[in-house]
Amino acid sequence: MRSCVLQGKAKAAGLWNLFMPKESDRGVKYGTGLSSLEYALMCEEMSKCPLSSEVFNCQALDTGNMEVLVMYGSTEEQKCQWLTPLLNGEIKSCFGMTEPKVVSSDATNIASSIRRDGDHYVVNGHKWWILQDIIQSAATHKQHSMILVPMDALGVKIIRPLSVFGYLDYPAGHAEVLFENVHVPLGNMLLGEGRGFEIVQGRLGPGRIHHCMRLIGNAERALEMMLERTQNRVAFGKKLAAQGTIQQDVAKSRIEIEQTRLLVLKAAHMMDNYGNKVAAPEIAMIKVVAPNMAQNVIDRAIQVVHCKLVPFRPTEERDLVTISSLPECLLGRLLRLADGPDEVHLRSISRLEYRKHNLAKL
Amino acid sequence: MRSCVLQGKAKAAGLWNLFMPKESDRGVKYGTGLSSLEYALMCEEMSKCPLSSEVFNCQALDTGNMEVLVMYGSTEEQKCQWLTPLLNGEIKSCFGMTEPKVVSSDATNIASSIRRDGDHYVVNGHKWWILQDIIQSAATHKQHSMILVPMDALGVKIIRPLSVFGYLDYPAGHAEVLFENVHVPLGNMLLGEGRGFEIVQGRLGPGRIHHCMRLIGNAERALEMMLERTQNRVAFGKKLAAQGTIQQDVAKSRIEIEQTRLLVLKAAHMMDNYGNKVAAPEIAMIKVVAPNMAQNVIDRAIQVVHCKLVPFRPTEERDLVTISSLPECLLGRLLRLADGPDEVHLRSISRLEYRKHNLAKL
């Protein structure tokens, strides 16, 4: 609701699709043309208010999907039908990859199928952790293929919304979805049959940066609350701020935030100047570093400012919105798991390291 | 509801007030006469079903309060009015110590007041994190005094239930309570004016053990789920159970659980044989060790079995009860803060260590 008015203002001020390149296409201007590095700094700023990513049409999932459509959209029809309304903030999109029955971190495990049948593809599969809100389009992935599926297509069954730590994780949200003999036109295939892996590889742009900078913003706020509260409270005859253990918590938090921000900004700089492929090690590193850092910093902060970090309010205030938003103090934990668990990214970093080492010896 | 039937069965089977000594008083049998060590093992068992502590009348807060009344109840009247119905599971009790405006870990900060006025005491104060359900009695603490306050006394105002990580932490629950010129009879004073600190010192019995063994039980279940799930899932061509990083997570978890259980059992053994005062270092140690262990073990388990550990269910199922119970995966985090933060207990352990060291040199 409220975000609609703000979206109008943002659009009018040219603060719209901040993550997108400047060029326009078929009369639709893409975005502001910020570099990844510049956009990263915007993301930290936006993290200070949960609403803001929607206000500037920079909300997770839609950002990645718009990029996919720009980079890999095969036809004008795909762009007209899906990209334009996304750029205008008129529809919402989601992305289906994880499946309940297998370890989806290993893409070769994926069991959903896309079968050609005359002038249609027939999609079957069972997905969850599909991010959803007012769902209108979807991309399904099967053995290196990705396809656009309208969420109102016959055979798409939203089984249930999923909760995280008991929260709906609004505004993004997650759902379990069944695809039973869903027929979609041939034109909905992205890039080409069997080329889904290429898309996944390329789809690493602002999303990763956005998440990491949002975590840095969260950690900064947690540290700020810690500084605030410890100055005004006394235990054992001394302000908390003057006690060695609190001082170590503050100092370690500052160090970890600082080191994480530098790495994220380096990753953005690498993406800008050398592309996603060269930046792959840095992108994998920040995916591990930022959520762990946020979890640690916020854990220390909870120890002294619990009431502000841990949701803590009268039940009567507990309406659907407040109950649904994932509290900041749990975001780091979620992101150590979502979008590939730490373990998978550490594995990638290691493999890249061995490759680099062997190249260096040649 | 359901627990009423089970309570009847438990009482009939003599499985009632498991933590209390055997002796009876005024026709009321106290409990089973288990040692702390024996009771500790019961606690781990009870942790396997959230309902069970209530079924056996061993639920937190009432246990500690019954002990206080047995040990420090000054008069027959106090015992008749409060202890007997608690022993019978007919009323519920709470305990008020923490105050919103000060660092309550340092008891000298407490600002509530008890003033004598003729044949009454007048209690004033602002407390929170008072555990509550159907609240009927309360003990307020001020400058080393503790007093029994009926929750329906004039001037007791329950401001709001408090939530933890967004949960009401049912069945215990927490509340913010205002005491405004609450008049209670002189006979409600526990032990004697200015002797509240003695009571707090003595009130360390089964509560601490209960919490710690419950955390061990939670950690055991988390590890079990981890073993279960990793045997049936494959990533990168290999069962998770055969992968080194998972194996290290399993092994480290087993080690930490084992070490924590041994320490809790030693603390119980010390309490049984040498009393709470001698056992003070061990009691402080388990208060730090068990919640941290549970947080670590469960954190590792979430990484592979998230769906079972992290609340994860359709919204329609989300009734007041399910939303209110604190998920096990957050209990460890809560208990690193509740009942004194880690920092306070580490401080105590250190002070006891220096004292022991200096005694050893005499």
Add this chain to the structure above:
Amino acid sequence: MRSCVLQGKAKAAGLWNLFMPKESDRGVKYGTGLSSLEYALMCEEMSKCPLSSEVFNCQALDTGNMEVLVMYGSTEEQKCQWLTPLLNGEIKSCFGMTEPKVVSSDATNIASSIRRDGDHYVVNGHKWWILQDIIQSAATHKQHSMILVPMDALGVKIIRPLSVFGYLDYPAGHAEVLFENVHVPLGNMLLGEGRGFEIVQGRLGPGRIHHCMRLIGNAERALEMMLERTQNRVAFGKKLAAQGTIQQDVAKSRIEIEQTRLLVLKAAHMMDNYGNKVAAPEIAMIKVVAPNMAQNVIDRAIQVVHCKLVPFRPTEERDLVTISSLPECLLGRLLRLADGPDEVHLRSISRLEYRKHNLAKL
């Protein structure tokens, strides 16, 4: 030198071979008949003086080798030639397993060979980290066979003593040794051809306990020095002992020592009552826990009492003995690697855990 006199006194007082069973054999009394649990406590005590394990004939390597000879010595000749003088402290023994060219943690990698040739075995191989002093006997291991090799046999070539962190690790010491066509009598085979693995399995007795309790003793002493020094020194207007960060270091060290000792004592209790096989998980656990604990506790202590923990002395005092003894502060680090690295033991613990879990489900 000096230890000879003390050895005489110890023997006279019946404090000799503390780790050995009481029964005597061929007129030679084995030992004191202490249980593993009792012996564990002796080990912590002995750790307070580096000389003491030799004084009581409880020095590493000889202890394990005496046990092997008692349990698996095939013939009276073996016992006469090797066990008796070891029991009397007249010879020293070593044990060869690790090989420079392979990962010896995985026993299947071992490359040395024992070939039968008439009435002799011919031993070939390259070993290192053989503990050595005045070497007189040796056990070589090949594909599940173990054999006694006199160190003065033709073809045994001590290439060099090895140093650890620059120290010779006196009195045990380590060496690199080549076995080139070493002929040993058939009677030197232990237990039987191809049964070496059984011996390794059984050879886990006091050695593991000894090491772990020695580490606990070291950690206790480090903590003691920390307590001592922090009481007498002031920084920023306050005694170190009164500063929160030092207090946390003290408290965490006490907790870790306590938890480790309980686990080691449980392992000893399990060995005493159920045998090495049932105690295998606990034995593996303490092998990981104790060195890591010692490394952590001593690391904290170095931070405040460096001069005493870190070798720190005028060069003129630097004779062969002092330079050769491994400083206590490095023992933990060494033992995380020696006798199987952490990784191997964590792997074993995990495998035992899965086995137990699956048995529980049957």
Add this chain to the structure above:
Amino acid sequence: MRSCVLQGKAKAAGLWNLFMPKESDRGVKYGTGLSSLEYALMCEEMSKCPLSSEVFNCQALDTGNMEVLVMYGSTEEQKCQWLTPLLNGEIKSCFGMTEPKVVSSDATNIASSIRRDGDHYVVNGHKWWILQDIIQSAATHKQHSMILVPMDALGVKIIRPLSVFGYLDYPAGHAEVLFENVHVPLGNMLLGEGRGFEIVQGRLGPGRIHHCMRLIGNAERALEMMLERTQNRVAFGKKLAAQGTIQQDVAKSRIEIEQTRLLVLKAAHMMDNYGNKVAAPEIAMIKVVAPNMAQNVIDRAIQVVHCKLVPFRPTEERDLVTISSLPECLLGRLLRLADGPDEVHLRSISRLEYRKHNLAKL
């Protein structure tokens, strides 16, 4: 010896005093005029060969002392007598601050005295951890004064060289020194009486950067050895490089090195562009981060490549030089203590953080 020849080559090539500004003074050219950022990269490079810092006249202690003389040298005489030969690599210098009897991390504790007596100052005090080699000059600090003391002055008594972990820490080395009524001319006072603190504040230049980049270089080499060794060794049927736990060790090491280097380079950039005072938080941060990172990375590496990281050699090779150099694997540990322990720097970072926070609110 050998370094003399190399020093000549380096000087001829203009690779001399790399850390010093370009300007020349009294006919003596200072240095190469590299920025701190540029010099930082040189330091990582130099760390690959222990000799190199001497070859380029960039060895610790002399670097800091030359800077002090450039910035705070009061007179031409001071510069002629001390700076010029240091710039030429003709003499060596040391710096005396730590005292055995007090916690020297808190500068207010320092007990040495400088008393004026006619046309001389009389210096008394007991110092240790004075870095030494062929000692020729010394700066003593007392209540905010610093003075130049020739090491051959009457009353300067070198009590003994000190060892670290048993090593002399060649080529720098450490000594315990007594100053008994040492008379030095008035002209030896640096900057002015009571201004020693200013000098300490300013004396943070390349030394900190040098140490941190050297540690990064060490860590890189440790990681490289780890990559090398794990590719060629097999355990449990699989190359170590393909095992998850090794991969995590590699990935975490890469991440920590990367994050540390970025922070050190940022600190250098801040020093270059905003001066030491503004860069104070970053300078304190790297002092904590780099040694801890090196200790962790090298600890992981020891676990697989011990023989190369841990000194490990035949005794016959053990001459004074090899025994004296501190092995790389212990440098990180030493530097967590030397030049202010972690605790002091964490305290500074915290204080700066609170100050920044309060300024932000104005």
